[in-house]
Amino acid sequence: DAGVIQSPRHEVTEMGQEVTLRCKPISGHNSLFWYRQTMMRGLELLIYFNNNVPIDDSGMPEDRFSAKMPNASFSTLKIQPSEPRDSAVYFCASSFEGGHQPQHFGDGTRLSIL
């Protein structure tokens, strides 16, 4: 049983470049979450999809961030243009029907913007 798969595991790029993070949720899960984790702020929710539809994107920092879920097995988080303050570990998680269910996390993408 494959877990949540994220790619790439590490990304180092220069300021101003476009960054695309990818996530494959667990098959059968209909809720998908993107988080950002930093030492200063901990684990912050960026956006939540249910049945491929964005339900809550209030955590998306600004217009430079966008997320899509074109189908039940794939989601992307894009940052354009990237800035050094975007450096963090980005996690994707999936679960059954959002509420009261454990979330299953991928191992994250460690993003460094130089």
Add this chain to the structure above:
Amino acid sequence: SQKIEQNSEALNIQEGKTATLTCNYTNYSPAYLQWYRQDPGRGPVFLLLIRENEKEKRKERLKVTFDTTLKQSLFHITASQPADSATYLCALEGGGSYIPTFGRGTSLIVHP
């Protein structure tokens, strides 16, 4: 504003002892509380969920309590082992939202 507090200082204990981690919250009425374990370079892994009407829940060497009066959850690991060393995060869900909010976690270090 809603706040979840976990001790930012690492908890150091000797192997075999019971580790107790604390999750306090304010301005919150969570219906559910979850505990996760996170190892370095890995994503959080779900451990236990406890509901507001449950006082205590156990799973093997793990025990979680939930006191809605004190606005606190305690997470215990009995007979701790060095392999239990990790960061433990609590997550609260409630107030009509299905999305849990995570604390920043407490690092546990079990010394052999």
